[in-house]
Amino acid sequence: MRPLRPARPILVATLLLVLAAGGAAAQNSERVLAATLDNGLRVLLQEDHRSPIVSFQMWYRVGSRNETRGSTGIAHFLEHMMFKGTPAHGQGEFARLVEQNGGQDNAFTSQDVTSYYVNIAADRIDLVIDLESDRMHNLKLDAKDIASEREVVIEERRTRTEDDPGGFLGEEVSSIAFKNHPYGAPIIGWMEEIKRITPEEIRAFYKTYYMPNNAILVAVGDFKAPEVLAKIRAKFGRIPKGPPPPPVLAVEPAQNGERRVTVKKHAQLPIVYLGYHVPNQKSPDAFALEMLSTILSEGRASRLYKRLVYERQLALEAGGDYNYFSHDPSLFWFWGTPMPGQTPEAMEKALLAEMEQLKTEPVSAEELQRAKNQVEATFVFQEDSIHRRAGLLARFELIGGYAHKDRFVEGLRAVTAADIQRVARTYFSDDKKNVGVLLPQP
Amino acid sequence: MMCLRRFSAVLLLLVLLLAVPAGAAKPIAHREVLPNGIVLLVAERPAIPMVVVRAFAHAGAVLDPPDRAGLANLTGALLTRGTAKHTGPELDSAIEFVGGNLSAGAGRDGLTASLAVLKKDVGLGLDLLAEVLLTPTFPPDEVKRKSAQIQAAIKRSEEDPGTVAGRALAKLVFPNHPYGVPVEGTVESVGKLTRDDVVRFHAANVRPDTTIIAVVGAVSVDEARREIQARFGAWTPPAEPPVTTPPVSPGGPPRTETIEKELTQATIMLGRQAIRQTDPDYFPLTVASYVLGGGSASRLYARVRDEGGLAYAVYSYVSPARYGASFTVSAQTRTAEVPKVIDIMREELTRMTREPVTERELKLAKEYLIGSFPLRLDTSSKVADFVVAVEEQGLGLDYGDRYKERVAKVTAADVQRVAAKYFAPDSFNRVVVGAPRP
Numbered sequence: 102m103r104p105l106r107p108a109r110p111i112l113v114a115t116l117l118l119v120l121a122a123g124g125a126a127a128q129n130s131e132r133v134l135a136a137t138l139d140n141g142l143r144v145l146l147q148e149d150h151r152s153p154i155v156s157f158q159m160w161y162r163v164g165s166r167n168e169t170r171g172s173t174g175i176a177h178f179l180e181h182m183m184f185k186g187t188p189a190h191g192q193g194e195f196a197r198l199v200e201q202n203g204g205q206d207n208a209f210t211s212q213d214v215t216s217y218y219v220n221i222a223a224d225r226i227d228l229v230i231d232l233e234s235d236r237m238h239n240l241k242l243d244a245k246d247i248a249s250e251r252e253v254v255i256e257e258r259r260t261r262t263e264d265d266p267g268g269f270l271g272e273e274v275s276s277i278a279f280k281n282h283p284y285g286a287p288i289i290g291w292m293e294e295i296k297r298i299t300p301e302e303i304r305a306f307y308k309t310y311y312m313p314n315n316a317i318l319v320a321v322g323d324f325k326a327p328e329v330l331a332k333i334r335a336k337f338g339r340i341p342k343g344p345p346p347p348p349v350l351a352v353e354p355a356q357n358g359e360r361r362v363t364v365k366k367h368a369q370l371p372i373v374y375l376g377y378h379v380p381n382q383k384s385p386d387a388f389a390l391e392m393l394s395t396i397l398s399e400g401r402a403s404r405l406y407k408r409l410v411y412e413r414q415l416a417l418e419a420g421g422d423y424n425y426f427s428h429d430p431s432l433f434w435f436w437g438t439p440m441p442g443q444t445p446e447a448m449e450k451a452l453l454a455e456m457e458q459l460k461t462e463p464v465s466a467e468e469l470q471r472a473k474n475q476v477e478a479t480f481v482f483q484e485d486s487i488h489r490r491a492g493l494l495a496r497f498e499l500i501g502g503y504a505h506k507d508r509f510v511e512g513l514r515a516v517t518a519a520d521i522q523r524v525a526r527t528y529f530s531d532d533k534k535n536v537g538v539l540l541p542q543p
Numbered sequence: 544m545m546c547l548r549r550f551s552a553v554l555l556l557l558v559l560l561l562a563v564p565a566g567a568a569k570p571i572a573h574r575e576v577l578p579n580g581i582v583l584l585v586a587e588r589p590a591i592p593m594v595v596v597r598a599f600a601h602a603g604a605v606l607d608p609p610d611r612a613g614l615a616n617l618t619g620a621l622l623t624r625g626t627a628k629h630t631g632p633e634l635d636s637a638i639e640f641v642g643g644n645l646s647a648g649a650g651r652d653g654l655t656a657s658l659a660v661l662k663k664d665v666g667l668g669l670d671l672l673a674e675v676l677l678t679p680t681f682p683p684d685e686v687k688r689k690s691a692q693i694q695a696a697i698k699r700s701e702e703d704p705g706t707v708a709g710r711a712l713a714k715l716v717f718p719n720h721p722y723g724v725p726v727e728g729t730v731e732s733v734g735k736l737t738r739d740d741v742v743r744f745h746a747a748n749v750r751p752d753t754t755i756i757a758v759v760g761a762v763s764v765d766e767a768r769r770e771i772q773a774r775f776g777a778w779t780p781p782a783e784p785p786v787t788t789p790p791v792s793p794g795g796p797p798r799t800e801t802i803e804k805e806l807t808q809a810t811i812m813l814g815r816q817a818i819r820q821t822d823p824d825y826f827p828l829t830v831a832s833y834v835l836g837g838g839s840a841s842r843l844y845a846r847v848r849d850e851g852g853l854a855y856a857v858y859s860y861v862s863p864a865r866y867g868a869s870f871t872v873s874a875q876t877r878t879a880e881v882p883k884v885i886d887i888m889r890e891e892l893t894r895m896t897r898e899p900v901t902e903r904e905l906k907l908a909k910e911y912l913i914g915s916f917p918l919r920l921d922t923s924s925k926v927a928d929f930v931v932a933v934e935e936q937g938l939g940l941d942y943g944d945r946y947k948e949r950v951a952k953v954t955a956a957d958v959q960r961v962a963a964k965y966f967a968p969d970s971f972n973r974v975v976v977g978a979p980r981p
Contacts, residue, residue: 256854
């Protein structure tokens with residue numbers, strides 16, 4: 102019920118996603134019907150008969166990390182094109198058919214994946230299987246459609262980045278934090294490259310990455326899993342397997358000194374971002390980083406809110422965020438928006454002081470237990486939504502198997518205050534920080 | 544960070560009141576009125592061990608005195624900042640230690656306190672919920688702190704062209720009604736609010752005889768009644784009757800406002816007063832709005848986005864509320880194309896008034912509006928929001944069934960007739976935020 106603008110979406114979206122992943126998952130994994138078709142398509146089906154609906158999701162293992170220099174934004178551009186038609190289903194027909202059947206659909210592109218979903222009455226699942234199998238293999242990618250959609254993507258970039266101070270600054274900080282790995286480029290792409298990308302490149306990108314052996318199909322809902330699997334086999338099974346997509350070889354070299362960017366832009370309040378390179382879920386430190394993120398930012402009792410927003414009244418908002426699911430090592434982010442009359446220097450200093458304290462003092466038993474309870478409860482809450490359940494299965498499948506979900510909870514439960522102190526010391530090194538400051542211009 | 548294919552605020556806006564239950568088999572919730580006037584709504588959803596509660600009081604910004612804009616909002620935000628038993632930080636720790644959420648805030652028509660807890664913690668959660676509604680203490684330092692935060696957030700929101708445009712449009716559409724004033728107030732008005740204002744507002748307006756409590760989740764009707772009665776049963780209404788708010792009055796001749804900002808994109812909003820669900824024409828209007836700009840198959844989406852490449856976000860929607868309604872057409876486009884997008888909006892509005900929609904469009908809109916219902920009630924939070932909304936707007940818990948019947952009966956002639964009444968382009972107020980080109 103907050104009428105005002107919520108916190109900057111760039112980081113918060115990931116945070117929710119990660120938090121949603123916590124908790125007591127064990128009871129569900131065994132009820133998943135998992136199969137891999139001969140052409141490599143991975144299929145995960147979970148029955149949920151509470152409502153007569155289904156969430157049907159396609160997750161392609163391709164995102165901005167698969168892009169090469171000069172072609173940033175191509176994965177996201179292609180995501181837009183996935184709605185522009187095939188020979189069997191012309192322009193606009195995907196949306197028309199889904200809506201006409203009472204369904205809702207959308208898609209997103211991240212650094213690591215491109216995901217499409219349709220939530221719809223369960224008795225319409227055949228339609229979705231038909232549409233999704235068709236556009237996996239038969240997309241038209243007509244030059245004229247690409248030309249008009251390019252303008253749409255450019256407008257999207259204007260909304261998200263050019264005219265959004267937080268989005269603009271985040272892009273700048275990522276680009277200094279990664280000097281080699283594609284995580285340094287914006288998902289939506291640099292404006293000049295969105296304008297440049299050719300239809301040939303988009304077609305080649307589609308052909309390289311949109312194939313059954315590079316995709317995960319997840320459905321949760323009111324159906325009989327073996328029946329749906331048979332239908333999936335019948336439609337998707339016809340699509341030929343493709344050659345394995347080229348691996349991403351870029352490795353981000355160790356950071357050797359502080360990096361800093363100051364952006365002057367029309368805005369009302371300053372923003373401060375801090376980014377530190379951290380490992381992803383392949384590291385044993387990932388659980389401690391995940392808990393740390395919760396302790397710092399989840400709720401009004403969390404550290405950064407309680408101290409910087411509430412007690413010191415230095416910040417309008419402040420938080421920290423870690424992406425456990427990141428395919429390659431990424432950044433642990435901190436951010437803060439100073440209250441009017443407060444300076445970005447004071448904001449940065451306060452965030453750094455919080456980090457110092459994490460290094461020198463263990464978090465309290467209460468903080469740690471609260472964070473564990475929050476993660477577990479959030480998990481139960483999100484079980485309420487079949488859309489989120491399906492998304493979570495896919496997230497874990499992407500990092501090595503949906504059954505990782507169970508280990509995730511155990512891992513989080515085992516984190517100690519000493520672990521958190523250790524990871525803070527290891528990764529939040531003062532001379533390896535990436536700092537972004539937005540200085541508002543009138 | 545993610546990039547969505549499609550701007551999704553529309554879906555959020557549409558979620559609540561366009562919803563349509565499938566079939567009349569079972570009422571969506573149990574309803575009863577407690578002795579002190581609280582309307583209790585209970586929907587059992589036993590599968591997941593969690594409980595969601597919404598407590599809604601008719602204490603929204605419509606009740607803000609004219610020189611006290613933002614008072615309901617400040618009052619709502621302060622409910623969780625201290626009670627007779629707990630300080631704000633103690634409340635935060637208590638609910639978050641069990642992984643729950645407790646929040647409160649005001650909107651145009653009401654003030655809502657929301658709770659989400661695991662089933663095992665429902666006793667604690669309801670204790671805290673009752674405290675924040677019944678015995679908030681509004682400590683002076685919390686009032687000061689929250690006022691400053693709201694002022695800062697208002698300042699920050701000036702960065703967001705959609706928010707700026709929405710505020711300006713509301714003022715034009717509802718010039719003589721509290722709906723034209725921002726819920727959060729202005730930096731100046733919030734600066735003038737005092738603790739006494741808040742205390743008085745709470746005492747007069749947060750009262751059992753205008754409160755709706757919805758309990759949804761792993762809980763039975765008996766259990767919910769017992770737990771709510773135990774905590775809210777002794778709550779008595781003040782002697783004075785509840786304050787009433789007049790419905791909106793006609794807005795007068797449409798106006799145009801341009802707000803210059805240094806941006807690469809302009810936000811365009813056309814808006815006017817419309818009708819709410821109690822008017823039989825509401826249903827054809829809903830269908831008309833859907834055909835015009837409701838989804839990815841709509842006329843505006845096709846022309847402005849798919850064919851024209853002129854915008855990422857373009858849509859139209861009806862916003863019904865308790866005391867009135869508005870209809871809005873909106874898009875964001877590059878500065879140079881503002882005139883073109885406005886022209887297309889006007890052309891498509893006009894076309895809706897001059898010719899009937901095609902059978903195919905009509906079918907699509909109706910089937911979407913009716914068929915997507917189960918998706919709109921697929922979580923406990925959505926069910927709680929829906930039952931509170933139909934109750935507070937006086938639509939009845941069977942509203943969904945009636946809605947479905949009414950939408951199913953809408954004809955192309957109805958759509959054209961209602962469009963002729965509400966879509967005449969010259970009847971719209973217009974706001975453009977960005978660097979303008981006339």
